[in-house]
Amino acid sequence: MASGENVDLSATRPAEYLREGLLSPEGKPREGLNGLHSLGMAHRLKLEGTKPETVAALLDSLVKASGRFIPKDPRNVDLPDGARQEVAAAWSATGPTGTGVLGELRAAVLPCVSDTATLGAMLLHVERIHRQLLLVSVTPPAAPDVRLPGREAAGRPAAGRRAGEEHRALAGRVMRPHLPAMERDRDSRHHVVIVGAGFGGLQAAKTLGRADNVRVTVVDRYNHHLFQPLLYQVATAVLNPADISAPIRSVLHARNTEVLLAEAKSVDPRRKVLIVEGGEIPYDSLVLATGATHSYFKHPEWARVAPGLKTLEDAVRIRERVLTAFEAAERESDPVRQRQWMTFVIIGAGPTGVELAGALSYMTRHGLPKDFRRIDTREARVVLLEGLPRVLSAYPEELSEAAKRDLEKLHVEVRTGALVTGIDGEGVTFGDEHIATRTVMWGAGVAASPLVRSLDVPLDRAGRVKVSPRLTAPGLDDVYVIGDVAAAEQNGKPVPGIAPAAMQMGRHVGKTIRDRLAGRPLKAFRYHDKGSFAVIGRGYAVGLLYDKWRMKGLPAWLVWAGVHIAYLIGFRNRASVMLNWGYTFFTKGGRDMRLITGNVVKRMPALASSTQAPALPPPAPPELPASRPAPVH
Numbered sequence: 230m231a232s233g234e235n236v237d238l239s240a241t242r243p244a245e246y247l248r249e250g251l252l253s254p255e256g257k258p259r260e261g262l263n264g265l266h267s268l269g270m271a272h273r274l275k276l277e278g279t280k281p282e283t284v285a286a287l288l289d290s291l292v293k294a295s296g297r298f299i300p301k302d303p304r305n306v307d308l309p310d311g312a313r314q315e316v317a318a319a320w321s322a323t324g325p326t327g328t329g330v331l332g333e334l335r336a337a338v339l340p341c342v343s344d345t346a347t348l349g350a351m352l353l354h355v356e357r358i359h360r361q362l363l364l365v366s367v368t369p370p371a372a373p374d375v376r377l378p379g380r381e382a383a384g385r386p387a388a389g390r391r392a393g394e395e396h397r398a399l400a401g402r403v404m405r406p407h408l409p410a411m412e413r414d415r416d417s418r419h420h421v422v423i424v425g426a427g428f429g430g431l432q433a434a435k436t437l438g439r440a441d442n443v444r445v446t447v448v449d450r451y452n453h454h455l456f457q458p459l460l461y462q463v464a465t466a467v468l469n470p471a472d473i474s475a476p477i478r479s480v481l482h483a484r485n486t487e488v489l490l491a492e493a494k495s496v497d498p499r500r501k502v503l504i505v506e507g508g509e510i511p512y513d514s515l516v517l518a519t520g521a522t523h524s525y526f527k528h529p530e531w532a533r534v535a536p537g538l539k540t541l542e543d544a545v546r547i548r549e550r551v552l553t554a555f556e557a558a559e560r561e562s563d564p565v566r567q568r569q570w571m572t573f574v575i576i577g578a579g580p581t582g583v584e585l586a587g588a589l590s591y592m593t594r595h596g597l598p599k600d601f602r603r604i605d606t607r608e609a610r611v612v613l614l615e616g617l618p619r620v621l622s623a624y625p626e627e628l629s630e631a632a633k634r635d636l637e638k639l640h641v642e643v644r645t646g647a648l649v650t651g652i653d654g655e656g657v658t659f660g661d662e663h664i665a666t667r668t669v670m671w672g673a674g675v676a677a678s679p680l681v682r683s684l685d686v687p688l689d690r691a692g693r694v695k696v697s698p699r700l701t702a703p704g705l706d707d708v709y710v711i712g713d714v715a716a717a718e719q720n721g722k723p724v725p726g727i728a729p730a731a732m733q734m735g736r737h738v739g740k741t742i743r744d745r746l747a748g749r750p751l752k753a754f755r756y757h758d759k760g761s762f763a764v765i766g767r768g769y770a771v772g773l774l775y776d777k778w779r780m781k782g783l784p785a786w787l788v789w790a791g792v793h794i795a796y797l798i799g800f801r802n803r804a805s806v807m808l809n810w811g812y813t814f815f816t817k818g819g820r821d822m823r824l825i826t827g828n829v830v831k832r833m834p835a836l837a838s839s840t841q842a843p844a845l846p847p848p849a850p851p852e853l854p855a856s857r858p859a860p861v862h
């Protein structure tokens with residue numbers, strides 16, 4: 230131990246410390262008290278990167294400064310004037326003062342030091358922290374070694390086992406009941422916590438899965454990874470939710486990787502902990518990959534009437550609303566209200582709005598017509614409203630025009646320069662116009678997921694972190710931000726918020742962490758643009774390959790379909806999607822997943838007389854050549 234000769238630590242009186250709430254009545258350090266108990270401090274110091282030698286130096290310095298005030302016999306006397314200042318100065322002289330864990334301890338403990346007993350208790354506390362910091366950095370022996378008796382005889386040193394066991398016992402004390410597995414700070418591997426198992430997070434975890442000196446915890450609020458690019462096909466009843474999602478646990482198999490189902494609430498970069506519902510997770514490196522959420526700009530009230538499309542729940546909700554609208558129209562006797570039910574408005578003609586509008590219009594003309602008797606679903610209006618002068622404004626003008634033409638061939642009413650200013654349960658308002666509708670969908674804006682706000686670093690207008698070239702948050706070298714929550718730039722242009730960019734960032738961060746630990750030079754992130762595509766309808770898409778080759782129509786759709794099948798997670802999903810596509814292609818939407826899973830009966834209009842004759846001629850024939858989209862050239 231590093232204490233000096235002048236100090237008799239038996240002079241300490243636990244009762245004095247008890248007064249400050251640091252010890253239990255039995256004289257043992259309490260757990261969780263203001264985070265000041267010695268084991269908790271040691272863990273936090275380790276996470277902070279403070280070395281045991283720093284604490285030893287501090288202890289030496291404090292002991293030297295205190296020595297002359299502490300009598301050799303175990304008497305407690307009041308400290309003379311100026312003694313506390315001298316001890317405080319000795320603390321400052323070693324460096325750790327106002328900041329960090331030692332600074333925090335100093336601020337909490339020094340004001341309590343009024344007599345020699347409390348001074349001794351303080352020294353004892355620092356000494357205990359030092360001892361535990363040495364233990365915290367011990368790598369425990371592998372678990373089976375501890376459990377199997379007989380192993381010691383096989384040559385493992387007993388001291389190592391004891392250290393491991395003692396350490397395990399100590400580590401057990403900081404576990405929080407809600408998160409036992411995650412609080413295992415018992416090994417010295419670098420702990421990487423990844424929040425979000427989307428495109429970026431999964432790639433980061435996979436890249437780190439091969440590193441021996443790292444352990445990884447992946448936190449997500451859902452138990453599945455979601456393939457968002459095909460969400461619109463769930464919303465329009467082409468695919469099942471399970472076709473485009475995969476349990477995260479089944480995707481991440483590396484032995485060094487744990488998965489935790491939890492919602493992250495905030496980050497405390499100073500203490501290096503992620504705060505989740507029910508506890509805290511300490512990290513050495515943190516990767517934030519929480520994606521984007523809807524933005525209703527200054528109209529949060531629109532969220533209730535105009536759902537967006539980001540999660541499986543959103544997709545199932547949209548599917549339910551659309552199918553319910555047709556059911557309601559079938560029951561409705563008033564033609565005006567029937568028209569309102571059969572009008573669908575999509576706000577925003579970015580890729581989400583365009584894909585949704587094309588697929589929805591297709592659905593109204595294929596498959597659905599033969600299911601209804603009183604209404605002709607082919608008469609449904611699908612209106613796409615865009616505030617800017619053209620659809621898909623991120624694409625070259627030529628492709629925007631092609632997309633608009635194709636949408637119109639699919640019977641979508643495209644209105645550009647139509648900035649929506651009002652939405653309620655009865656319809657949508659833009660300019661002087663109002664469209665009466667009961668079904669509105671939102672594809673008009675996204676913002677970064679709110680978790681990154683807790684970092685307290687500069688954000689752009691969409692709430693994304695303005696990351697460094699290495700994808701770290703400004704001023705926080707151990708916090709990486711990737712995917713849709715990162716505002717990265719390359720050659721003066723923003724890196725787009727699409728899946729390949731998130732995946733590349735995830736891989737880059739995984740490699741950066743590995744390089745950092747190996748002491749290798751670190752590289753800046755470079756985005757390789759392989760292309761982006763937006764689907765207009767079955768067999769129609771527009772896109773840019775390698776940021777230069779413009780594609781449209783069937784060739785673009787084929788590239789899009791190939792890439793999406795290739796990137797879907799798991800063989801089962803690929804097979805299922807191809808099967809469903811093939812089936813709906815040949816049967817023209819014959820029997821898509823047109824399920825309403827909630828009980829929507831309460832939302833239905835009063836029943837039209839059940840004895841009434843069908844309002845329409847018999848069901849439409851399965852083939853509707855006039856409404857089939859013409860080939861695109």
Ligand SMILES: Cc1cc2nc3c(=O)[nH]c(=O)nc-3n(C[C@H](O)[C@H](O)[C@H](O)COP(=O)(O)OP(=O)(O)OC[C@H]3O[C@@H](n4cnc5c(N)ncnc54)[C@H](O)[C@@H]3O)c2cc1C
Nearest residue numbers: 425427428429450457458493519520712713726727728731
């Ligand atoms: C409808 C739609 C269609 C799209 N189509 C395409 C396309 O065709 N091609 C393309 O390249 N891109 C497409 N994109 C964009 C692409 O999906 C995103 O750019 C990509 O998903 C971003 O990846 P990410 O890892 O940043 O976030 P995400 O993939 O969104 O993953 C974020 C993860 O974080 C989790 N999470 C969020 N907050 C928390 C929290 N607080 N605690 C715990 N977990 C949390 C979420 O559950 C999720 O699993 C589409 C997006 C949408 C919405």
Ligand SMILES: NC(=O)c1ccc[n+]([C@@H]2O[C@H](COP(=O)([O-])OP(=O)(O)OC[C@H]3O[C@@H](n4cnc5c(N)ncnc54)[C@H](O)[C@@H]3O)[C@@H](O)[C@H]2O)c1
Nearest residue numbers: 577578579580581614615616648649672673674726762763
């Ligand atoms: N196929 C793909 O590659 C694909 C598909 C979907 C989404 N994404 C990505 O996801 C992100 C989000 O895409 P998105 O399409 O959801 O949003 P977006 O931001 O790309 O497009 C939103 C559109 O809504 C319009 N808008 C905004 N407010 C409006 C209002 N009040 N009235 C009318 N129009 C309004 C905007 O002008 C814009 O054109 C983007 O990064 C996109 O690249 C990609």
